[in-house]
Amino acid sequence: MLTIAFVDRVGSGLWASVSVLYFTYVSGLSIGQVGTLVAVAGAAGIAGAPLGGRLADRFPLTHVLITVQLLRAVASFALLTTDHYGLLVVYCSLGSLGDRAANVLTKLYATRIAGPDRVRYQAVQRTVANAGWALGGLTAAAALALDSTAAYRWLLAGDALSFVACALLTLRCHEPRSASRTVTTSKQPSPTAAPTGPWRDRTYLAYVATDTVLFLDDAVFKVGLPLWIAHTGTAPHGLAPLLLVLNNVMVVGLQVPLARFGATTAAARALLIPLSVTFALAGIAMAASATGGTVTTTLFLTAAAALFTLAEMLHATIAWELSVALAADTSQGAYLGVHGLAQSAQRSIGPLAVTTAIATGPAGWLAFGGVIAVTCAIQHRLVRERLTRGPLSVAPVTVSEH
Structure with missing residues (x-):
């Protein structure tokens, strides 16, 4: 794969x-x-x-x-x-x-x-x-x-x-085992069982809603940075593609090492706190990039790009774990499909959010980073109760796939 x-x-x-x-x-x-x-x-x-x-x-x-x-x-x-x-x-x-x-x-x-x-x-x-x-x-x-x-x-x-x-x-890939295609031993779910599907699972839907906000960093590189560079007028016009290269190089070099900090569900949830701080600092760096000359602007924009990239990698690690840990084992595909809506919805919301920040000026970027930082804290609290209750699934009996 x-x-x-x-x-x-x-x-x-x-x-x-x-x-x-x-x-x-x-x-x-x-x-x-x-x-x-x-x-x-x-x-x-x-x-x-x-x-x-x-x-x-x-x-x-x-x-x-x-x-x-x-x-x-x-x-x-x-x-x-x-x-x-x-x-x-x-x-x-x-x-x-x-x-x-x-x-x-x-x-x-x-x-x-x-x-x-x-x-x-x-x-x-x-x-x-x-x-x-x-x-x-x-x-x-x-x-x-x-x-x-x-x-x-x-x-x-x-x-x-x-x-x-x-x-x-x-065609050459092995078909993985799946708990999704199962039947249950009882018509009555256990007290800790998940709802029959993700659309009835209020906690999971709330998690997806908060994750939509956390995916907004994607719009920063596709829309926000290029337009902000043009808007400030003090940064070199060739800086935008270089910042995209920086983003790519950091992901290739650091994504795997960073993944070990979110290898368990508890660790992934704990990463939401440093992620919150990273988003806040990224917003501050974007706002500060409008306060000086060419050198100052370039340095702050580079710092902002690095911070948003770090946030991107931390969030990816967190989302990979939590989106699965919060899902019912017997409906993983349906749950992950609903989680996929977060990134899809961001493609519509993200450009609007970053252009609003640009139009507002430095205060807009402070608000942009601050809102995402607060959302990290909300998600940290939101998933706590679900994760302490244990796995969300009814006892399955595997059914033949033939």
């Missing part, structure tokens, strides 16, 4: 950095049309996580993942066949749906195959994925130097082929 993660992200790196340019220069769309297309596709993708998780509780996980990868491949190839706006929206929406489903399915696979070592496995997988993304991005940058529509089409084709390769590689 690590090889699959690498191939997947190489393909995504080829396409993600040039998709807007493709729709502009190859498909001939206006800025407004591109924005609407991206928004609609992102909204459609929100359904991918819960749908993928639900299917993985009913069918063999590897079979569902292969289907999703083929859906992504078909959607990408289909983009090459038309410049019709309506069809482009449909194909991008299908691709986004498959992308979000694949994300939760690979997490579920890691949870089932790695067991107690799931946090370290996820850390290694994320490191490999970031390396693949960087390779794909560098390849895309080199291809764009050709300045031709053919280069854009080949990058999109490469993305589609990467999904085909992922599907073929998944």
